[in-house]
Amino acid sequence: MISAERTHTNCDQIATARLGNFEKDIGLVGTQYNTIISVFFVGYILTQVPTNMILNKMRPSIFLPIVMCCWAVVSASTGAVQNYKGAVVLRFLLGFVEAPFFPGALYLFSSWYTKKELAVRISVLYAAGQMAGAFGGLLGSAIMGGMDGKLGLADWRWLFIIEGTIPIPVAIVTYLTLPDYPATTKWLTDEERKLAILRITEEAVEEDNRDEASALQGLKMTFTDPALYMIWLMQLGLNTAAAFTNFFPTIVATLGYNQRNTLLLSAPPYVFAAILGITNSWHSDKHRERWLHIVWPQVFCSVGFIISATTLNVAARYTATFMMMSVYGSFGCILSWVSTTLPRPATKRAVSYAVVNAGSNLASIYASYFYPKSHGPQYWQANIINVAFSGMCILLATSLHFYLRWRNRKLRVAGDKDLRNEGTRLGSRSTRLGEKWQCHPAYQYTL
16 A cells, blocks of 8 residues: 555656646746646556566566666656656656556455455555545645755755655565465465465356466457456546546645645545545445446536536535545446456456556546646536546446346356256356356356
8 A cells, every 4th residue: 555655646746846846947838747747647558568467477576666666766866857858758757667556456456355355455555546645745745845945956856856765665665575476475374375265266266377378368358358348448437537636736726725725725635535435445345236336426526527617616616626536436446346357367357457557547648638727727628528537437337237237147047058958057058158258157247
């Protein structure tokens, strides 16, 4: 969780730096700031699929700490940037080296946790992002308020240098404490390893074999499964609506407060988002239901977008920021749906997590241009677009729900026919369906 908080803090630094003289000091004009935001996600998208394919064959306890050290170096180096071109290059590189972390962590979680445990743990991991948004702004306020001019450096330079170096000691702790996969974690006893493997095997009705399919086979299986595209577009809708967080301090600044108070006011909505995400995912896990737990936060956040677009009342607009943040309430439920909808083989699941995470972050490239300063303070154009994409998320969640219900029914009917005709529920009909959808014939999808 601390590692995830560090990666989100590195993403959010640029929004905090904007409240200082970042744009003026490096001579940004027009939409250049927006380009610096979007180019991060170009690098972020490019490496996720290949690195998750590699992670399936490597030890996470080594791979992920190396990634963390790389992004620490790049992030801290941003404190030395002098112009627009340098900022673009460093932000691209930061996205490039941060990319493997989150999909890698999701894949590792899916190797250890069952259906009724996964969503809440993904939400706890992602809550680190909300905490980074909340307390990263407060830390940024302290750094920018106390370090401006020290050693002749501007406050925003100290922001990148100080926050950028923190992941290095965190990476060392991660190397020493992070488990690998259930079958390969050396500091577990034989009995503990067997129990960890058995838990996952019982749920999926088959063992999680990382050598069952090659990387290319996993890639082909992933892209030929219609369910992948539904989850990807669902997450794309969420990420587009949630892209306002890249500009959140700027949005809060439209309430009319000074820099320090703006950063302080930015914190509570992030805390609310973290609590909501964890609570909603816990309830989803408890009832083993994903669809409605994805839909209702999107409805709630849409109301917040509409309020933000239609009023200048300060109290109403600040209340709307909390409602807007509820967009993240669906996050853990969507990503846990990847594991239970595309469960086997392990290579397919690894690629699926990377494709969904990378593909949905395409939103952050084009959504970076939704918030030009000239559209403030209501940003009604962006808010209406956000409502549309939240609606898209709802539509895709509903489509996947009924599609998986259809799959479950087909598997049950095939098993019943096999039992009558062949004396076993694992006969020819159910086996063919299992091979087609890469699941055990007795498997039932989470709805």
